[in-house]
Amino acid sequence: MDSTTTPVVSVRPRRSLGRAWLAAAIIGGIPLFGAMYWLASQGGEWRQVLVVQIVMIGVGALVWVRHTGAFAQVTESTITKQSFVAGSVVQREDVASVVMVETWRPGSSDSHAEMLLKDSTGHTLMRFDGTFWSAQSMATLTEAIGAPVVHESAPVTSKEFLAQHPGAGYWYEGKLWLAIVGIVLAFGVAFLGMSWIMHAIGATSIMNF
Numbered sequence: 504m505d506s507t508t509t510p511v512v513s514v515r516p517r518r519s520l521g522r523a524w525l526a527a528a529i530i531g532g533i534p535l536f537g538a539m540y541w542l543a544s545q546g547g548e549w550r551q552v553l554v555v556q557i558v559m560i561g562v563g564a565l566v567w568v569r570h571t572g573a574f575a576q577v578t579e580s581t582i583t584k585q586s587f588v589a590g591s592v593v594q595r596e597d598v599a600s601v602v603m604v605e606t607w608r609p610g611s612s613d614s615h616a617e618m619l620l621k622d623s624t625g626h627t628l629m630r631f632d633g634t635f636w637s638a639q640s641m642a643t644l645t646e647a648i649g650a651p652v653v654h655e656s657a658p659v660t661s662k663e664f665l666a667q668h669p670g671a672g673y674w675y676e677g678k679l680w681l682a683i684v685g686i687v688l689a690f691g692v693a694f695l696g697m698s699w700i701m702h703a704i705g706a707t708s709i710m711n712f
Contacts, residue, residue: 512647513576514640521570528563555696575631575640577647582620584629591629598650599623603641604668605658614658616641619671620648627671 536556543549569587576583583592598620607614615633618641622628631641645652665672 511576511578512643513574514636514643515575516570516573516635516640517637520635521567524570525563525567532559573635575636575644577644582629582644582648584631586635593620593628595648597622597628598648601645601648601650601652602655602668603652604655604664606661606664607658608661617664617671618645619668620650627668630671630673 536552539552539555540549543552572585573587574583574585577595580595581592582595582598584590600621602619602621604617604619605614606617616638617633618631618636619627620629631644633641659667661676665676
């Protein structure tokens with residue numbers, strides 16, 4: 504693989520995801536907060552609604568900045584992936600093959616591609632999830648990397664994918680306890696938020712039910 508003649512190639516994740524999230528937040532947020540401000544103004548507690556709105560806008564802004572800042576780049580010597588949460592870098596010379604896998608979830612008829620960069624021992628160095636990266640972006644990266652491409656013929660479930668490709672899973676995948684903790688925390692935050700809002704609009708708090 505001759506990396507000395509390869510120009511810098513950069514791609515970004517699907518912009519449609521960010522636009523969909525933004526549209527959903529605007530369409531759902533305007534009538535929701537409009538109603539809450541109107542109800543809260545009757546009791547003079549509109550400031551509590553404002554606090555909730557500021558927090559939600561702040562979280563939304565952070566998500567938007569992280570999403571728009573994500574990218575993948577291939578240079579003469581390295582492959583960089585800056586994802587939503589963190590970034591990683593591998594050396595191009597360490598990539599022995601690019602493996603393309605179609606995965607699907609039980610109960611769903613839709614599948615999506617997974618692109619794995621593997622070293623000579625079969626260890627996964629980097630993963631690109633088709634949920635976030637388009638087929639065109641992955642094709643562009645594959646061409647720039649220049650390593651042999653292996654297409655796995657049969658689609659597999661997400662569970663089978665993780666079992667067949669050790670090290671390819673994200674830190675949160677395949678961990679039931681983490682899903683349970685996440686659900687409990689989400690319900691806890693929602694409970695406190697609803698109690699705060701109900702107090703602001705003068706309704707009976709959930710605590711008193």
